Amino acid sequence: MRIESLLIHGGIDGDERTGAVNVPIYQTSTYKQPFFGVNTGYEYSRTGNPTREAVEKLIADLEGGIGGLAFGSGMAATTAVLTLFKSGDTVLISDNLYGGTFRVLDKVFKNFGIQYQIVDTTKLSDIKDALEALKAEGSVKGIFIETPTNPLMDITDIKEVSKLAKEYGALTIVDNTFMTPYLQKPLELGADIVVHSATKYLGGHSDLIAGLVVVKEQALWDKLHFIQNATGGVLAPFDSFLLIRGIKTLGVRMDRHNENAIQIANFLKENENVLKVYYPGLEQHPGHEIQKAQAQGFGGVISFVLDKRIDYKKFLTSLELVTFGESLGGVESLICHPASMTHGSIPYEIRQSVGIVDNLIRLSVGIENVNDLIEDLYKAFEEGKAND
């Protein structure tokens, strides 16, 4: 089956017993055991639940993995993956990635002796240098990348990084939230683990918080399933149902996100109120060629730097159609201020050094009429400079 059909029929397709075209919501915590020492395959819903299992099988099919795991949030998924490491291990991370991923490493895992090192993962030579520097200790056990990164849309070559990681005995973990398996399949490019904030494009309607993990080796799935059950951050049955429902329309939504985003990126590029546009679909983007080679599109997120003449607070609050708020990947366009919102937990100096400056704006382009979106942005630019 091709991906458009898999989105609708992958995993567990409907309900075999009744013929219902949708997987039922098994809203239960526990299961009756027919005989002593015998169960139906389900014992307790933290360990396994049929609705959750349906979304876990679906994401595994979509990413080309052997198994998936569903969690109560993207951060719960990332946290479960990071608990694969132990005290003394080091994880290399992209130099701009979702602030919450940095925060959990910096403020939680560091307390347990798991170290992180920030690297510009767009430069293979920088990754190699970091791996070489720590080779004697043998401490680098993982490379955690986002591509494109949140919020600067940096592109990392998944195939090359995975190859390098393997040489040094490290796992490659890719946060595939921005692309989804409709546009990019990291496991096929050599990565070991994919994580998702399914809250975003996979859910697609800004109505749930969820996280997913997919792997391509049984031993790794067994370990992560053990961790999922032991630590307990599972996705609820109703949210699993909503996520399956959202995934069915992922293809048509992503096509429209792609179409709208390239038009808006071009509008911003030509606009005198914008100093810089970060969108891998633009030919001048340094990662454009790698993105074209490893993905089927450029996605719906654009970041841009406003000219200093524009008051960014006024600009953000003048928008009427585009919603000013956290998150991305919904059918509605969402806009945020990374320095104070999504990336506020990253220290000021690091933010400045990588380019998460105060007049940086991140726009998640929705699937509304693109001309309405452009008109809204245009009007907000005018409002933003009203007191010139």
Ligand SMILES: Cc1ncc(COP(=O)(O)O)c(C=O)c1O
């Ligand atoms: C790229 C990326 N990864 C992970 C997360 C965390 O996901 P969640 O908010 O579902 O916990 C986010 C949230 O914004 C994200 O953008």
